Amino acid sequence: MNFSETRSDLTLMLIFSAVVLTMPLWLAPIGAGYPDLLQKFAIFGIFAIGYNILFGLTGYLSFGHAAFLGIGSYTAVWSFKLLTMNVLPAIFFAIIMTGLFAALIGFISLRRSGIYFSILTLAFAQMSYNLAYSVLTPITNGETGLQLTLQDARILDGPAGAGLPSTELFGISMSGYSGFYFCAVVLIIAFFFSLKIFRSPFGMKLQAIKSNQTRMKYTGYNTRPYLMTAFIISGMYAGLAGALMAVTDPLAGAERIQWTASGEVVLMTILGGVGTLFGPLLGVGIIKYFENIFSAINEEALHSFFSFLPGFLENLLVAITSPFVGEGWHLTLGVLFMVIVIFLPGGIMEGIDRIKKRYRNQGTKTTPEKE
Secondary structure (H helix, E strand, O other), X not given: OOHHHHHHHHHHHHHHHHHHHOHHHHOHHHOOOOHHHHHHXXXXXXXXXXXXXXHHHHOOOOOOHHHHHHHHHHHHXXXXXXXXXXXXXXXXXXXXXXXXXXXXXXXXXXXXXHHHHHHHHHHHHHHHHHHHHHHOHHHHOHHHOEEOOOOOOOOOOOOOOOOOOOOEEXXXXXXXXXXXXXXXXXXXXXXXXXXXXXHOHHHHHHHHHHHHHHHHHHOOOOHHHHHHHHHHHHHHHHHHHHHHHHHHOOEEOHHHHOHHHHXXXXXXXXXXXXXXXXXXXXXXXXXXXXXHHHOOOOHHHHHHHOOOOOHHHHHHHHHHHHHHOHXXXXXXXXXXXXXXXXXXXXXXXHHHHHHHHHHHHHHHHHOOOOO
C-alpha cells in the first residue's frame, strides 16, 4: 500500500469515527438520538460488517450467523455470572467461543458451495435454536433465557450487594450513552479491521473466489483455507455483536439464534450494498430506524396525522396505511426491499454511485474546452 492509499484510509477512518461518535447529535432531530436505538445501530452495524466479509467478499450466503450472535450473548452472560461484571472478559470469551464454533460449522458447511452451503448453515442455525430452547436448558435456561441472579458466583467481584449488579468497564456503567459510546468505539475498531481486510491481498483473493472460484482452483490456489478464515472472522464479528447485546442488556435468549435473525442481517447487507464498506451500515440504519418509527405508529396516530382531510378520505387513508405500520411494519420493509432490489440491484450504494457519476458527467460537459 502506497502513501496516498494510506492517507486516504486514514482520512476515511477519521470521517467515519467523527460520524459515529456524533450520532446522538445529528440523529436527534429525526427522533433517533436516544441510547437504546443508538446501541442497536452500533451493535447490528458490527454484525453486518462481519457478515459482509463473508457474503460480500466471497459470495457465500449464510443463513446461520444468528447462531454465532446467540453464542456470543450466552458466553458473555455466563462470564457476568461466573467471573465479573467487567465487560472485557465477557467480550474476549465470546469472541473465542464463537470462533471455535464457527470453525466447527465452517469445517462441515464449506465442503459445499452455493445453495447447499446456505441450506447447511440454515440447518445448523435451526439446530442451535432447538438446542438452546429445549435441550441445553441447564446452560441456556430454555425459553426463559439466561439472566443474572443474586446467587451468581462472580468470583472476581466478590459478594453482590442488595440488588443485581450492572455491567461496567472499570467502574463506568454500560447503560445509557456510556453504553452507546463503548459500542461506538468497538464499531470503529471493527470497521478498521474490515477496511484492512478489504484492502489486503487476502481480501483480494476472497474477491477472486467470488468472481471465479473454479479458475482460482485451476491456477493452483486452494480456496478452502481462505473461505474458512473468512467464515471464522465473520462468525467472530457476530459473536462480538452478541456479546455487546449482553453488555447493554445482560440477558440471552434463544430468540437471538432463530434463522430470522440471520435473514435480517442478509436484508441489511443487500439493502445497503453487498461487498461495499458502507452499504451494510446504511442497511442497518434504515431497517432499525424503520423498525423503531413504523412499529410505534398505531391507528390513533394515523388518524391524528390525516386529521386535516375530510372524514371519509381520512378513514380511507388510515385503512390503506394501517397494515403497513405497528405490528405490520415488516410490510413496509418488504416493499422498500423489493423497490431497492428491482431498481438498484447493488443496493443503496449503487444509487449513490449513480448520483456521483451523473454529477461528474454534468461537470465534464459544462467545463469549457481549453483552446
